[in-house]
Amino acid sequence: MTRVTIAGIGNILMGDDGIGPYVARILEAQYEFESAQVADLGTPVLDFPDHLDNSETVLIIDAVENRKEPGTITVYTKADMVRNGVPVRTDPHSPALSEMMLRAEFTGVGPTDAILVGITANACEYYTPISDVVKRAVPAAIEEVLRQAEKLGVRVTKKIQPSEPAIWWDTPLEVAAG
């Protein structure tokens, strides 16, 4: 049974915004989780709950804008996420996190709790790689995710034979000949 979904979210094409999927891919390749699944959910919006199956809790890894030093790890609770309510929606991309949680609360469908492991972003710009300062925070982010997962009662073990993380978008570009 999957009680917890560990979801990396963010746009992999937008610099530090892609740190969530990046961490998720490493977790997937290197750890075994009992009663939890790891997913790179990209930039989910209103379909967010659809990807969480029957999870009670979603543990999110995402870039955050909190005016701290880039690369700082901060843990947020569900209360932090829904504090500011839901904005007037003009398009489906408006922030979905708070809306998803509040809708799950209202309908009784979807995870009842959420924890966010946030990594302070440096720059989220179209096609820049993840900044070095944010990449250096990856081990600390992984450690924090594992700590939070264990607090949720998820047993985590390191894979005996870890695979290469499937970070396919991070491959350097071959220069076209001619």
Add this chain to the structure above:
Amino acid sequence: MTKRITVDPISRIEGHLRIDVEVDNGAVSQAWASATMWRGIERILQGRDPREAWLFTQRFCGVCTTVHAMASVRAVEDALKLEIPLNAQYIRNLILIAHGMHDHIVHFYHLSALDWVDVMQIPKADPAKTAALAESLSPWPRNSKMEFKAAKDKVLAVAASGQLGILANGYWGHPAMKLSPEVNLLAFTHYLQALEFQRKSNQVVGMLGGKTPHIQNLAVGGVNNAINLDSLATLNMDKLGMIKGLLDEVVTFIQQVYVPDVTAIAGMYADWFKYGAGVTNYLAVPDLVLDTKGTSFDLPGGYISEGNLAGVRRFQTAADQSFRDAVVEDTSHAYYGNSKTTLHPWQGETTPQYTDWQPNGKYTWVKAPRFEGKPAQVGPLSQVLVGYAQGHPLTVKWTNAALDRISAVAGRKVAPTELLGSLGRHGARCVRAAMLSDLAIKHWELLVNNIGKGDTTTFNPPEFPKGTIEGVGTHEAPRGTLSHWVVVKNGKIDNYQAVVPTTWNASPRDEHGNPGPYEASLLHNPIADPEMPLEVLRTVHSFDPCMACAVHTFDPEGRNIAKVKVL
């Protein structure tokens, strides 16, 4: 007195869609649509292998992942003139149909219904009367008094708690809200049920595509779904049976809930038909391919100029020559400093040149696509009109059914030409969803029958020639005409441009000063209360805007609150 209203969802670092309107005597006199974030997506692909472009393009956007994957493989296939096996066409079609049904349901119930439905009227609703009304509209089995009472109780509990949560931010009590408490309760109950059915439709995408949100099964040349009816690991009768079961449920929801709801609400707001027509050039590409060469389709495409339905021009193929030749992107009012203001997508450039928001100069990151030099509206309304004008039987069947329902509620004959406004875009979207619901079953049968004949081919391998080739991949996506334009040089991507539906609709003015569809459609919209510009949202939402292909950074300080600024 002139008032300027800005609706700007300040979304974290970069914003998305921003609308500015000037209001004179209670109606919009000028409008500007702008995107506050730039897309340099095309730059990401230069130098890459065209066979993997679709993996990147489906990350453009959080909402429309599938459509960008599809348009991308089609662009490369068009450049190679590659035929696609029938099974692959049917599997792709089923994915597109399931995605389309999901998207239309979500758009109506979860993105725009609350522009028309006042949830705070629900405490006054009588569930028994609601059930009686619902039964008069539809045979849907979940229209019982008990269902409506349960939904009403939820709203009562939330209202009593003082913590409105998900319901905190509607324009409740706005003078433009006209529905009775019972109709509000009916629509809201279906809003809750719709969550279930949009999900089932998305499950079909996941089952055929390997996974959502990012499908895994595409390939330039076909799909990589292995078909073996006797193997558990592949697409077999068991999985096909499950897919059929899910599709049946979604089809029923669309025909028994979505269509009756939209047509009833439209009939009750019949005075709104006159607002929001805007640009009346309509563009749609043909889709749901029925053969390996891409010459016959279940959804027709074409072009209507200046609302002249009788003069509809038909596109014969998905990348029709008259389409290829007619598309340019104009950047005279967009933040680009390209070598020329208008460029064909194959020669397209994306050189940023940011200025401030200048109403008479540059004011947006959205380029202005133009068809034969003119702005064109895309989306379900365009598709339905293009099909209706050609006498396409499936389009005519569902359009007439919807018009009959609307007319019955409105108490007067509502003509097809009345669909050319904000409310009509909702009506056309439910017509398109109903068409897709019929086609869902048809294409499932086409796939099963073709496999039954012993055909298990799903892929034709691509081969890239030396030299330069060009291709365009089109898809009539839920939000309208999508086209990806690729130039391949010696097997590597040399140029790549995506002209997306919202670029057509949210386009700024062009070199001739012609406004884009959002801008034109907002003119003369009434504005009852500038502090709560519900009417602006109604018109903009009717297009199903999907702006900027998201950044997802979470802002704990809540700078992500949409701002309505009245000057």
